[in-house]
Amino acid sequence: MTGDDKHLPLEDIHKAAGARFGAFAGWSMPLTYPAGVMKEHLHTREHAGLFDISHMKLFDVSGLEAVALLDRACPLDASALEISQSKLTFFLNEAGGILDDLIVTRLGDTRFMVVANAGNAEADEKHLRALAAGFDVKVEPLDRVFLAIQGPEAWAVLSRAGIETGSLLFMHGVEPRKNWFMSRSGYTGEDGFEVGLPVAEARELVAKLLEDERVMWIGLAARDSLRLEAGLCLHGQDITPETDPAAAALMWAIPKEIRATGAFIGADALRAAVERGPAQKRVGLKPEGRQPVRAGAALFDADGNPAGHVTSGGFGPSAGHPVAMGYVSASLAKPGTRVFADVRGTKIPVDISSLPFTPHRYRKG
Amino acid sequence: MATTYFTSDHEWLRVEGGIATVGITDYAQEQLGDLVFVELPETGKKLTKGDTAVVVESVKAASDVYAPVDGEITEANGTLSSDPSLVNSAATGAGWLWKMKLADESQLAGLMDEAAYKAHIA
Numbered sequence: 427m428t429g430d431d432k433h434l435p436l437e438d439i440h441k442a443a444g445a446r447f448g449a450f451a452g453w454s455m456p457l458t459y460p461a462g463v464m465k466e467h468l469h470t471r472e473h474a475g476l477f478d479i480s481h482m483k484l485f486d487v488s489g490l491e492a493v494a495l496l497d498r499a500c501p502l503d504a505s506a507l508e509i510s511q512s513k514l515t516f517f518l519n520e521a522g523g524i525l526d527d528l529i530v531t532r533l534g535d536t537r538f539m540v541v542a543n544a545g546n547a548e549a550d551e552k553h554l555r556a557l558a559a560g561f562d563v564k565v566e567p568l569d570r571v572f573l574a575i576q577g578p579e580a581w582a583v584l585s586r587a588g589i590e591t592g593s594l595l596f597m598h599g600v601e602p603r604k605n606w607f608m609s610r611s612g613y614t615g616e617d618g619f620e621v622g623l624p625v626a627e628a629r630e631l632v633a634k635l636l637e638d639e640r641v642m643w644i645g646l647a648a649r650d651s652l653r654l655e656a657g658l659c660l661h662g663q664d665i666t667p668e669t670d671p672a673a674a675a676l677m678w679a680i681p682k683e684i685r686a687t688g689a690f691i692g693a694d695a696l697r698a699a700v701e702r703g704p705a706q707k708r709v710g711l712k713p714e715g716r717q718p719v720r721a722g723a724a725l726f727d728a729d730g731n732p733a734g735h736v737t738s739g740g741f742g743p744s745a746g747h748p749v750a751m752g753y754v755s756a757s758l759a760k761p762g763t764r765v766f767a768d769v770r771g772t773k774i775p776v777d778i779s780s781l782p783f784t785p786h787r788y789r790k791g
Numbered sequence: 792m793a794t795t796y797f798t799s800d801h802e803w804l805r806v807e808g809g810i811a812t813v814g815i816t817d818y819a820q821e822q823l824g825d826l827v828f829v830e831l832p833e834t835g836k837k838l839t840k841g842d843t844a845v846v847v848e849s850v851k852a853a854s855d856v857y858a859p860v861d862g863e864i865t866e867a868n869g870t871l872s873s874d875p876s877l878v879n880s881a882a883t884g885a886g887w888l889w890k891m892k893l894a895d896e897s898q899l900a901g902l903m904d905e906a907a908y909k910a911h912i913a
Contacts, residue, residue: 464824
């Protein structure tokens with residue numbers, strides 16, 4: 427960790443909770459709490475995990491041409507979003523590569539909330555501001571604490587803390603109070619919420635939530651194992667400026683008409699990539715046995731020819747076995763296909779697996 | 792009678808009759824977090840001080856455990872194949888990693904006793 431890392435506004439609370447810190451995306455972040463990654467992971471799947479994700483950035487995008495800006499910046503049909511509806515989308519480069527993955531939520535006719543990844547927040551802001559110069563629109567980065575409450579009891583613990591989530595469905599977001607943003611979404615595969623709010627109110631909410639024995643602080647280590655089991659991508663690892671949504675198996679996030687006729691940045695390159703068909707595809711990987719296969723491990727086919735590589739890998743506490751994600755040649759991408767991962771010179775059999783490893787339990791209606 | 796030594800890499804060695812039982816310290820297991828896999832060495836493998844003897848894998852990362860002295864593996868703790876968490880719950884007991892026949896007992900002189908190790912991690 428370097429002294430240049432940014433600090434969370436609630437760092438004192440994490441320290442008091444006994445967190446072990448590490449550097450991530452330029453931030454000093456809680457990696458684990460005394461319960462440990464295994465218990466934290468399982469607790470989230472069974473009860474409610476509380477995550478401080480204030481390293482992520484919220485942007486308020488508003489103005490008469492907010493729709494037009496977002497349609498240019500992202501492979502998105504912003505005008506088709508209903509008010510309070512959220513959508514996973516991307517910033518692409520001209521080559522169709524993924525600069526960042528984002529959640530865009532429509533808050534009004536001419537207002538949207540954009541949630542960006544920590545590591546890309548500065549570049550995203552620059553990118554969006556540069557594009558916005560040609561539109562009648564304002565891009566405002568918000569100063570908020572951002573909390574995720576995830577797990578089957580997330581709605582109940584929020585209710586006890588005085589926040590009714592009521593009829594809010596998965597991938598919808600609202601502003602329940604002044605300067606608050608709350609969406610039913612997350613990065614665990616569970617039902618859950620992400621709440622952006624001013625720091626003083628965040629302290630009150632955290633204190634209330636922690637009074638509830640169903641709530642436990644969860645660090646980045648378990649956040650990573652939860653999202654990996656859920657088959658969700660980490661930008662910088664599973665998706666990068668060198669991978670396009672077709673290779674990343676994320677075309678489902680792009681509406682059909684937009685794929686065909688959208689004028690977003692990277693549209694031509696992406697259409698060409700879809701036309702060609704990706705050389706490699708992102709897949710789930712299930713290593714045989716107990717030994718985890720980690721990011722960076724090379725994959726080989728049965729004849730020993732290079733077949734791809736692992737982009738995320740570890741142990742899935744809920745799955746009960748190692749889990750991984752990576753890219754393989756398109757011809758090997760079918761679930762059940764066996765490849766081999768090189769782990770310190772030993773070839774570990776790995777089966778292509780459908781994602782997620784643990785079923786999503788979103789509240790869709 | 793067995794004598795216990797410690798290394799600055801957070802390993803312990805219990806030496807008796809020219810055989811050292813080796814594991815990682817409680818401090819080390821706490822730093823690593825929940826272990827999910829231990830890659831054990833084969834019996835008969837000859838190690839030089841500093842060689843990777845075992846790889847312990849937590850949910851998040853793989854870490855090498857080095858041979859603290861020269862010697863030959865006489866036994867690996869096979870129980871860890873089915874229950875790697877023993878290293879967390881009993882680091883200095885049932886969670887031992889391997890036994891080795893010492894090649895040069897004079898190397899032990901360079902290691903720490905418990906008091907020195909405690910001062911080292913303090």
